Structures are given as structure tokens and as C-alpha cells.
Amino acid sequence: MAFFDIDPDIRKAKTHPSEFYLDPQFFELSKIKIFERSWHFLCHESEVDSLKPVTLLPGVIDEPVLVARDGSELRCLTNVCTHRGKILVEEPCKANLIRCGYHGRRFSLDGKFLSMPEFEGVEDFPSKADDLRQLPLANWNGFLFTSIEPLTDLAAFIGDAAPLIEFDSSKPLKQTATREYHVKAHWALYCENYLEGFHIPYVHKSLNEVVDYGSYTTETFRYSSLQVGLSAEPSQEVAARYLFIFPNLMFNFYEWGVSVNVVRPVSPDETVIEFLTYVSDESKLDEGAGADLHGVEMEDEAVVESVQRGIRSRFYSQGRYSPTREQGTHHFHRLIAEFMG
Ligand code: FES
Ligand SMILES: [Fe+2]
Known part of the structure; x- marks a missing residue:
């Protein structure tokens, strides 16, 4: 049986062996096999005046890119000068062209080379290679994403x-x-905890009072999954929708707006989670499932760090899944197997 093999039948399946989380070689391999082929969150379109620099997953993808607004058009360009490689834009700014601060090379907002001082007589210049490379840009409800080499x-x-x-x-x-x-x-331990509501009654006492555990649902799709929690009040309105986009993006929709969580691997046993808060209705910030996100995060971190210590044990290798409560985690493990395999 291959190392990365999770049975499609959740009742038969076993979780990944602990080596997947512990071995630095798998961590390095996941950068190429998983992260270079998936989509990365840049920012919301409202944050782009005209030029906004973003480093894609520092330490993992570690690619400096630039979101450029050119009239109504948004593009994602490389943020590296085609002359000697200086980063072009260090801070978000308003501009009608891109000018390198090293030797004055200029580009238009669509990345085309415009001019360069002291280059008279240089052969085959300028060429296509002097333009800024454009990366794919996707806009979903105003949220912008890019990818190095997207699988789809x-x-x-x-x-x-x-x-x-x-x-x-x-x-x-x-x-x-x-x-x-x-x-x-x-990073994957953090994600797989997010992907099941199974732990809510045990780990999140106050969240459990506002979300109805009995009606909590998980639906899986090709590369994403959606968990929906209804309010524990008799009205049973939707308290939160938790969208996971493989491998590391969490979009949490609450009454007040959206909390975007980007999971950024640092090393096999260290992860940074960026919490980006986008508010549409401030008056609802302290209500329901979206109220005490910091408290819930502390509870999640404590269990995830405990698991990290547990999987190092010589007596633990892998576990089984609850067919009714861990479909999201099983689906995530299957995608890891597919990308890594
Ligand atoms: S590095 Fe940009 S002009 Fe020289
Ligand atoms: Fe949790």
C-alpha cells in the first residue's frame, strides 16, 4: 500500500501516519506538491488603491507579487524588477506607473516595460523578458487570489x-x-481541527451554547468543504458558515461579516495563522458564533498543540474517523494524499 493512501470509505479509512507530520522531508515536499499548485489569498479588492505588494506565503511560496489596479482592471504581477531584481513596490501606494527605485526602470500598470535610462545601444532591448510577468488573478466576491501553477x-x-x-x-x-x-x-493538524465540529462540545463550552451541535453539518466538494452551524436559539438561523478551500484557506461567514484565516506553515511543528477581519455590519460584532473568536482560537490552539505533542509518541501512529462527524477531516486527508501521491 502506498504511503499516501486514505480509503475513500470513511468507515474503513485510517488517518495519515504520524510521519507525515513529523518528517521534515514531507514538509518540504508539500511546499511543491501542495502549495505551489493551489490558490493563495491576496487581499480584498477594497484594499487596492492602485499598487499593493503582497508576499505569497512567506517561507513557503515566498513570492513577492503586486496587485495593480489599472482603471477597472485588476492584475497580479511579479514585484521584481527585470533589470537587477530589486523589489519594485515596498508599500501600498497610489501611482499611475511602476518605477524602480534602484536605477529608474519604468513599467505601466499592466506590467509592460516603458523606459530605462542609460541603455542606448543595448542589443535586443527591450524584449518580452523586460516586461513584468503576470500571474493568474481570481476574484471571488471581491476577494482576490493568485497561484504559481494552479492545478485548476x-x-x-x-x-x-x-x-x-x-x-x-x-x-x-x-x-x-x-x-x-x-x-x-x-499546519495540517491546525486545518484538520478546523474541519470538524466534533470537538465543539468538549473544547468550546461557550461556542457550544450558541451553536446547535445536533444540526451542525459538513458538506464536502472537490477541493473545498463547508460546515454550517445553526443558532441554538429556537429560531435556528444560520450562526456561521465555515468554508475551507484546500489546502489552507478558511473563510468564516458570520452575521457581522467575514473572518479570513490563512494558515501559513513555518516548519513541521510551527504554523502562523493570519486572522483578517472584514466587517460589513459592526453592530453585530459581539453576537452569536462570531463573537469571541480570540477565546475560541485559544481553545483550538491548546488542543492542536497537545496533538502535536501526542503524535510524537512511539505508541501512536494513526487513528480512525467518525463517519458522522469527521467527513471534513477525512476529505482533507484524501486531498493531501492526492496532491502528495
Ligand atoms: S534593479 Fe530596477 S532599475 Fe535596476
Ligand atoms: Fe475548534
Whole structure:
């Protein structure tokens, strides 16, 4: 049996052996096999005045790119000068062209080479290689994504989860906060905890009071999954929708807006989680499932770090799944097997 092999039948399946999380070689391999072929969150379109630099997953993809607004057109370009390689734009700014601060090379907002001082007489210059390379850019409800070498387009990554989100993109969203959490655990352990509501009654006492555990659902799609929690009140309205886009993006839709969590691997036992808060209705910030996200995060980190210590045990290798409560985790493990295999 191959190392990366998770039975499609959840009742027969076993989780990944602990070596997957512990062996640095698998960690390095996942950068190429998983992260270079998937989509990465850039920002919300409202954050782009004209030029916004973003480093894609520092330490993993570690690629400096630039989101450029050119009239109504948004593009993702490499943020590296084609002359000697300086980073072109260091801070978000308003501009009608891109000018390198090293020797004055200029580009238009669509990445085309415009001019360069002191280059008279240089042969075959300028050529296509002097333009800035363009990366794919996907816009989903105003959220922007890019990829190095996508396996397929973003719409296919989100798949049939999209219509179930019922997201009203006409309401303006404002980024009100960003925060980084440092977790002493493998990135996949953090994700697989997120992917099941099974632990809610045990780990999240206060969340359990506002979300109805009995009606909590998980649906899986080709490269995404969606968990829906209904409010514990008699009205049973949707309290939260948790969309996971493989391998590391979490879009949490609450009454007040969206909390985007980007899971950034650092090493086999260290992960940074970026929490990006986009608010559409401030008056609802302290209500329901989206109220105490920091408290819930602390509870999640404690269990995930405990698992990281547990899987090092010589007496633990792999486990089994609950067919009714761990479909999201099983689906995630199957995707890891597919990408790594
Ligand atoms: S590196 Fe940009 S002009 Fe020289
Ligand atoms: Fe949790």
C-alpha cells in the first residue's frame, strides 16, 4: 500500500501516519506538491488603491507579487524588477506607473516595460523578458487570489460550495483588524481541527451554547468543504458558515461579516495563522458564533498543540474517523494524499 493512501470509505479509512507530520522531508515536499499548485489569498479588492505588494506565503511560496489596479482592471504581477531584481513596490501606494527605485526602470500598470535610462545601444532591448510577468488573478466576491501553477481554476477549487454561502457582495466590506497567531503544531493538524465540529462540545463550552451541535453539518466538494452551524436559539438561523478551500484557506461567514484565516506553515511543528477581519455590519460584532473568536482560537490552539505533542509518541501512529462527524477531516486527508501521491 502506498504511503499516501486514505480509503475513500470513511468507515474503513485510517488517518495519515504520524510521519507525515513529523518528517521534515514531507514538509518540504508539500511546499511543491501542495502549495505551489493551489490558490493563495491576496487581499480584498477594497484594499487596492492602485499598487499593493503582497508576499505569497512567506517561507513557503515566498513570492513577492503586486496587485495593480489599472482603471477597472485588476492584475497580479511579479514585484521584481527585470533589470537587477530589486523589489519594485515596498508599500501600498497610489501611482499611475511602476518605477524602480534602484536605477529608474519604468513599467505601466499592466506590467509592460516603458523606459530605462542609460541603455542606448543595448542589443535586443527591450524584449518580452523586460516586461513584468503576470500571474493568474481570481476574484471571488471581491476577494482576490493568485497561484504559481494552479492545478485548476479557483472556481473549481471552491466548486459547489459557492452558491451555498449566500454571500451578499453588494454590502461594502472593510478590513478592520489583522492579527497573527503562532501555533506550535504542523499546519495540517491546525486545518484538520478546523474541519470538524466534533470537538465543539468538549473544547468550546461557550461556542457550544450558541451553536446547535445536533444540526451542525459538513458538506464536502472537490477541493473545498463547508460546515454550517445553526443558532441554538429556537429560531435556528444560520450562526456561521465555515468554508475551507484546500489546502489552507478558511473563510468564516458570520452575521457581522467575514473572518479570513490563512494558515501559513513555518516548519513541521510551527504554523502562523493570519486572522483578517472584514466587517460589513459592526453592530453585530459581539453576537452569536462570531463573537469571541480570540477565546475560541485559544481553545483550538491548546488542543492542536497537545496533538502535536501526542503524535510524537512511539505508541501512536494513526487513528480512525467518525463517519458522522469527521467527513471534513477525512476529505482533507484524501486531498493531501492526492496532491502528495
Ligand atoms: S534593479 Fe530596477 S532599475 Fe535596476
Ligand atoms: Fe475548534
